[in-house]
Amino acid sequence: MTRAAPQLPDFPWDSLAAAKARAAAHPDGIVDLSVGTPVDPTPDVVQEALRRAADSPGYPTTHGTDELREAIAGWLARRRGVTLDPRAILPVIGTKELVAWLPTLLGVRGTVGFPELAYPTYEVGALLAGAAAVRGDSTVAWGPIGPDLLWLNSPANPTGAVLPEEHLAKVIQWARTRSTVVASDECYAGLEWDAAAPSLLADRLTGGDHTGLLLVHSLSKRSNMAGYRFGFVAGDPALVAGLLEVAKHAGLMVPGPVQAAAAAAYRDDAHALAQWDRYAERRAALLPALATAGFRLDHSEAGLYLWATEGRPCTETVDRLAGLGILVAPGDFYGPRGAEHVRIALTATDERIEAAVRRLTCPEEAVEPPFGASSG
């Protein structure tokens, strides 16, 4: 007999349809700042590597090519202060997929912990594994035993908060006296504005001992490669070897041309720095406009989102902004503590960000909802 499908939460984005319709009715079109999907071109260096690898008749290697893992190790050393044996790196098809399946792949049955305000897939991963999904931000919240798997996310989605070195050091010490595996989702690494976001695996913090620690990174945001579906998990050699073993059997290989493109992306920092500049300008344009429109920002030091509040329920703010033709994500998508915040993404073209700035600072551009539409 098959096991009943696990009870998953409602897919939150479906509930934004009415606000989206209202925002789309703006005569100058919608400014969609609700999702964090990159809009700038995939860098030429990456596209070229993909094209060069297009002739790909054989199966790719599950562990990734040496070229790829060396490129990743080089980037980790150069940009993240992490020294790692390339054998302790496993490429994955997108980190959403990894986040959703890591508890299952690790055989977690007890508890998966993740931040109070968090990317929803951490919870989904716990439920798919049949584990308990528990929110918490401090080691005190976990009690003497601790979860089997604890997710950290810095820079954070949705808040843009970073975890300082002292916090990471404390978590490492705490986890070493328990059997908790700590997985650090660093997919917004490098997109740092007002505070630096150190890696959990930084040599300064681990002293080179990665036991029980995993680092997850994705090229979706750093290199505008969300469509390529590429990320990696690295760290504790025994854990990575176990994940590789499962991947060999289950066939979760990253396509060969994507591996070649990812290697080119990790070797090149220039495109990531150029992308940083673009987001920094968009952020600098939005900050004063949001202040003029009566918003307070919390955290928002790093990452691709501004975490904004008017001190009222997030659905009301979503409605108000939809009336200006701007779509944002309600904070309660990310946990109950987000009930009075909205998440505003920096991932829109310069032209759309300028439109948002105009609408926030000249609200007379607001439009009435289309006949019959209600944002609920």
Ligand SMILES: Cc1ncc(COP(=O)(O)O)c(C=O)c1O
């Ligand atoms: C915190 C966090 N982790 C992981 C992901 C997944 O990224 P991808 O599947 O594109 O690698 C996202 C995507 O927005 C995210 O915000």
